[in-house]
Amino acid sequence: MKKDRMNFLGHLAEWLTWSRFIYSLILIFFLTSILFPFYWMVSSSFKSRAEIAGREPVYIPESLNLEAYKELFSSEHESFQNFGKNILNTLKVAVPTSVIAVILSTLGAYAIARLRFRGKNFMLNAILMVYLFPGVLLIIPLFAMLAQVGDNLGFNVQDNLGILIFTYLAQTLPVALYMLTNYFRTIPDEIEQAGLIDGCSRLGVIWRITLPLSIPALVTVSIYTFMIAWNEFLYALVFLNNHDLFTMPIKINTIFNDPSPRPHVVMAASTIMTIPIILLFLAMERFLEEGLTAGGVKG
Amino acid sequence: MTTAEQVGKTRFKIFQTKESRLAWFLILPTAIIVFSIIIFPAIFSVWVSFHDVGLHNLNDVFHAPFVGFENYQKVINDFAFKFQGMKSWGAAVTSVFYSFVATSFTVLIGLVAAMLLNRPFKGRGLTRAIFLFPYVAPVVSTAFVWRWILDPRPSGVINDILLKLNLIDLPIAYLSERGLALLFVIFFEGWRYFPFAMLMILARLQAIDSTLYEAADVDGANNVQKFLHVTIPEVRYILGAVFLLRLMWTFNKFDDIFLLTGGGFGTKVLPILTYEFSFRLFDFGRGAATAMILLVILVIFMTFYITIVMRNVEE
Numbered sequence: 001m002k003k004d005r006m007n008f009l010g011h012l013a014e015w016l017t018w019s020r021f022i023y024s025l026i027l028i029f030f031l032t033s034i035l036f037p038f039y040w041m042v043s044s045s046f047k048s049r050a051e052i053a054g055r056e057p058v059y060i061p062e063s064l065n066l067e068a069y070k071e072l073f074s075s076e077h078e079s080f081q082n083f084g085k086n087i088l089n090t091l092k093v094a095v096p097t098s099v100i101a102v103i104l105s106t107l108g109a110y111a112i113a114r115l116r117f118r119g120k121n122f123m124l125n126a127i128l129m130v131y132l133f134p135g136v137l138l139i140i141p142l143f144a145m146l147a148q149v150g151d152n153l154g155f156n157v158q159d160n161l162g163i164l165i166f167t168y169l170a171q172t173l174p175v176a177l178y179m180l181t182n183y184f185r186t187i188p189d190e191i192e193q194a195g196l197i198d199g200c201s202r203l204g205v206i207w208r209i210t211l212p213l214s215i216p217a218l219v220t221v222s223i224y225t226f227m228i229a230w231n232e233f234l235y236a237l238v239f240l241n242n243h244d245l246f247t248m249p250i251k252i253n254t255i256f257n258d259p260s261p262r263p264h265v266v267m268a269a270s271t272i273m274t275i276p277i278i279l280l281f282l283a284m285e286r287f288l289e290e291g292l293t294a295g296g297v298k299g
Numbered sequence: 300m301t302t303a304e305q306v307g308k309t310r311f312k313i314f315q316t317k318e319s320r321l322a323w324f325l326i327l328p329t330a331i332i333v334f335s336i337i338i339f340p341a342i343f344s345v346w347v348s349f350h351d352v353g354l355h356n357l358n359d360v361f362h363a364p365f366v367g368f369e370n371y372q373k374v375i376n377d378f379a380f381k382f383q384g385m386k387s388w389g390a391a392v393t394s395v396f397y398s399f400v401a402t403s404f405t406v407l408i409g410l411v412a413a414m415l416l417n418r419p420f421k422g423r424g425l426t427r428a429i430f431l432f433p434y435v436a437p438v439v440s441t442a443f444v445w446r447w448i449l450d451p452r453p454s455g456v457i458n459d460i461l462l463k464l465n466l467i468d469l470p471i472a473y474l475s476e477r478g479l480a481l482l483f484v485i486f487f488e489g490w491r492y493f494p495f496a497m498l499m500i501l502a503r504l505q506a507i508d509s510t511l512y513e514a515a516d517v518d519g520a521n522n523v524q525k526f527l528h529v530t531i532p533e534v535r536y537i538l539g540a541v542f543l544l545r546l547m548w549t550f551n552k553f554d555d556i557f558l559l560t561g562g563g564f565g566t567k568v569l570p571i572l573t574y575e576f577s578f579r580l581f582d583f584g585r586g587a588a589t590a591m592i593l594l595v596i597l598v599i600f601m602t603f604y605i606t607i608v609m610r611n612v613e614e
Contacts, residue, residue: 019522023415023418026411026415027415027426030412030415030430031426031429033490034429034430034432034433034490035429035432036448037433037441037444037445037448038432038436038444040444040447040448040456041440041444044447053454054454055453055454056453056454056459057454057455057456057459104328104329104332105329107325107326107328107329108325108326108328108329108330110325111321111322111323111325111326112326115318115319115321115322115325116318116319116322117318117319117322117323118319120322123326123330126333126338127333129601130333130337130338132547132548132551132597132601132604133337133341133551134550134551134553134570134590134593134594134597135551135553136551136553136570136573136574136590136593137341137344137573137590137593137594138336138337138340138341138344139577140344140347140573140577140583140586140587140590141339141340141341141343141344141347141587142336142340143577143583144343144347144352144357144360144583145339145340145343145360147357147358147360148357148358148359148360148361151358166336167336169332169336170332170333170336170337173329173332173333174333174337177329202318202321203321227435230437231437231438231439233438233439233553233554233557233558234553234554234557234574238578248439249437249438249439252439252440252443253439253558256443256446263447263450266443266447267443267444267447270437270439270440270443270444271440273437273439273440274436274437274440274441277435277436277437278432278435278436281428281431281432281435282428285428285431288435289431289498
């Protein structure tokens, strides 16, 4: 009897280690295939031209070679890319997009979540539909329409960062509205009713009660909209022609398609574009994960 | 009805109208923007698809000549769109095939990852965060890193490893060979988008009542049986929802393929074709017609999503 029991335990122990072994193997596989590309991006950005163009890949660069970064930032470099300007352009687009989207969607989401009015469900459904709309479908009419409007009002539809912000709102507002509506619905109505009874106006209630309670959601939404604008590629590709106005994604694409390939420069620019986003994500992970499942980043 | 009741009712009514006025005031800016840059353009693009719109008359779009179904005919007969046998699938077939396969793959990896993370272990929080990296990182940088890893020269990482393992004799151009290119684009999609599926599935896995597993233990079920008869029925609904949502997004996606292959080598999908007609050939009418065809297929997916997923949510 005792021997049987030992045997059973022995089997169990064996089975456990096997399962654990396979389990760790899969985990390691996942971690490697996720992290290696990021390692490759950062390490390649520090390689010298010789290391990049060699017959064999260099897995660990010999020294922290800053050649690629010099090409991006140092005006003395022979093929200076003026990447600082591109970072600035991206910020010029991403920050206003995020601020405007958060302000507008806060107002709209509050109305949808709390107030009763006719046409509310239609509006919410219309916005949700938009969420599933292809960006490439909207870009043609937007382009044609804005070209027409621009002709009449005397502005140029291309190479206009203001127009780009305007089109980015089309991509960020539905997301922001959806996420904030969901959040406002989780705030108990009783708190606001108490405020109303105490003589606050609706706007007073929003300002004094709802908004302070929603700070986590507001931070999440502003980071999301910021990230969408920071990463956006298609609209920037279509609307920007002038190299001085290029945002980072378009600039990286341009460097990549340069006749003389310089992967280390592409990787350096990619590193600069990726690191802030990853750091932002790690710092705010707790808030952001919830938003991810709410479809925060439409992708 | 007493006077007091009447007064109460009118006051409530006033309150209601006041409230709905405020609601409209709050939602108006958003509504105007959403209407002018989403809903109106969407309708306008139907109009464009029936007219001859090009660079030459872009500054006078509203007077563009009506051409009926000509744009649609041009698109359908275009060699880039039409299915012409196994060697050349055309954008429509490629799009549907690519979306279905890439989405299934993404959801499958998402399920495996979710099950990995569902078991407690040291450093699970960090691992979970790392698993989300591909999804939050900018598409431009991730696409270009993969292009660089899959470099066709012998110095490309994958080529180097496979050559050293003697699995291949000659370096392979992964992203510029018909068939292979589509396969690797699908791999990239799985790599980049599985975290979304993972998060949704993980949330559901963690909500499964643990007594179900205990009951299965009592019945003497092994792990495979537990997976098939407890886990799968519990996550089945979320798998379907994630699949359909991702299917629509993958179907719409432009950036990934454009950055990886430029739409060449058998990877030309409808969004890329739309872009090429509109902004390479500057034939906006034809581009809009392509987008409309894309939209019709999308609406079919959407109908599935609404009838299946939304109904389940209500239940």
